[in-house]
Amino acid sequence: MTQLRPGFLWGAATAPHQIEGNNVNSDWWAREGFMPGMERSGDAVDSYHRYREDMTLLAEAGLNSYRFGIEWARIEPVPGAFSRAELAHYRRMIDTALELRLSPVVTLNHFTLPKWFADEGGWLGEQAIDRFTAYVREATTILGDVPWVATLNEPNMLAMMITAMRAFMSGDLGEWQSPTVEADAAGDAAGDSEELTAGRPSVLPPPDPEIGRKLAEVHAAAREIVRERTDAGVGWTVANGAYYALPGGEQKLEEIRYIREDLYLEAARGDDFIGVQSYSSQGVDENGLVPHPPHPDNTLVGTAYRPDSLETAIRHSWEVTGGVPVMVTENGIATADDERRIAYTGAALRGLLAAVDDGIDVRGYLHWTALDNYEWGHWEPTFGLIAVDRQTFERKPKPSLGWLGDVARRGGLPD
Numbered sequence: 001m002t003q004l005r006p007g008f009l010w011g012a013a014t015a016p017h018q019i020e021g022n023n024v025n026s027d028w029w030a031r032e033g034f035m036p037g038m039e040r041s042g043d044a045v046d047s048y049h050r051y052r053e054d055m056t057l058l059a060e061a062g063l064n065s066y067r068f069g070i071e072w073a074r075i076e077p078v079p080g081a082f083s084r085a086e087l088a089h090y091r092r093m094i095d096t097a098l099e100l101r102l103s104p105v106v107t108l109n110h111f112t113l114p115k116w117f118a119d120e121g122g123w124l125g126e127q128a129i130d131r132f133t134a135y136v137r138e139a140t141t142i143l144g145d146v147p148w149v150a151t152l153n154e155p156n157m158l159a160m161m162i163t164a165m166r167a168f169m170s171g172d173l174g175e176w177q178s179p180t181v182e183a184d185a186a187g188d189a190a191g192d193s194e195e196l197t198a199g200r201p202s203v204l205p206p207p208d209p210e211i212g213r214k215l216a217e218v219h220a221a222a223r224e225i226v227r228e229r230t231d232a233g234v235g236w237t238v239a240n241g242a243y244y245a246l247p248g249g250e251q252k253l254e255e256i257r258y259i260r261e262d263l264y265l266e267a268a269r270g271d272d273f274i275g276v277q278s279y280s281s282q283g284v285d286e287n288g289l290v291p292h293p294p295h296p297d298n299t300l301v302g303t304a305y306r307p308d309s310l311e312t313a314i315r316h317s318w319e320v321t322g323g324v325p326v327m328v329t330e331n332g333i334a335t336a337d338d339e340r341r342i343a344y345t346g347a348a349l350r351g352l353l354a355a356v357d358d359g360i361d362v363r364g365y366l367h368w369t370a371l372d373n374y375e376w377g378h379w380e381p382t383f384g385l386i387a388v389d390r391q392t393f394e395r396k397p398k399p400s401l402g403w404l405g406d407v408a409r410r411g412g413l414p415d
């Protein structure tokens with residue numbers, strides 16, 4: 001049996017806006033009001049109030065870790081005014097996780113911004129680094145004993161969204177389509193297929209590397225503060241495309257991989273861990289990314305069923321970062337068929353174990369996601385280990401939760 005490191009994390013991951021509900025001071029909340037075709041997050045699954053129940057389900061199943069985020073838009077609803085009550089709320093979440101023996105992995109920013117920060121220009125605004133580091137300084141007052149902190153979630157997806165939004169606002173999308181629902185709908189059938197923020201195939205321009213470099217500066221500044229003021233290991237989490245060359249696509253693969261992923265992996269070279277986030281895989285030919293053809297096996301977000309993408313992503317991240325310890329901070333599948341979730345996760349974990357057998361330092365596996373949740377404009381794609389009735393908020397653990405808990409207890413896969 002593969003020997004995992006002592007204290008290997010077996011857990012599930014979430015993000016505040018996707019589960020908490022009523023994140024009313026955020027840019028996403030405002031966007032949900034006017035973007036055509038976007039469903040609202042609303043009460044989400046009310047995890048803001050029900051986090052103890054959620055964590056208890058994970059712990060009772062056998063998991064030993066929980067990744068969750070703290071929400072900047074709640075902690076600093078207006079510039080410079082930090083809410084002690086919200087910081088205390090997130091501290092209670094950390095305490096609850098520790099009490100339940102779930103090692104907390106805390107994300108400082110998972111896509112959503114305070115609306116005022118977005119209005120100032122967001123990550124491209126002149127004061128972006130000062131604003132974010134002021135928030136991180138306040139946040140570290142509750143993070144002293146948290147073992148792992150992630151600064152930004154999927155900066156490469158963020159850069160892609162900002163690039164698309166900028167082009168959309170300036171009316172200069174060129175060959176690319178609008179970053180809205182129309183584009184989502186077109187994504188499967190037309191042109192380049194790529195994840196929007198969250199696994200939904202879409203037609204978006206590639207991320208501007210200048211934006212990526214700016215985000216890398218933000219990350220480095222936040223990392224320094226977290227290191228000075230806490231005992232946490234710190235890193236950021238990158239969306240891995242598990243790209244591969246189709247015949248004739250070798251040169252193009254290098255270009256695409258750099259601009260979409262490797263720039264962000266290289267920026268993690270001084271980190272304590274690299275968060276690997278993998279769902280599917282995509283081929284590259286001499287013209288670029290090849291769309292996932294429609295197929296009955298495709299997931300509810302239109303991506304190909306490729307559990308092998310996790311192993312590719314782990315190996316690639318390890319290589320490009322030059323041996324930064326890997327933590328799988330997201331991996332999962334949008335499906336209504338829980339048997340399929342178990343099959344996918346088992347196959348993905350076999351890949352993880354093979355990478356460990358080859359000497360790669362993997363610190364944990366955090367499944368995306370704990371609860372069926374708000375998938376950035378859509379409620380239909382269900383990634384959760386736990387189903388939620390959105391009227392009563394009743395939680396119903398799926399068989400996959402028990403299955404993953406057994407794997408965690410056993411410290412590996414059944415034969």
Ligand code: IFM
Nearest residue numbers: 015197198199200330375
């Ligand atoms: O839901 C998202 C998450 O917020 C970021 N990574 C991909 C997930 C699934 O699409």
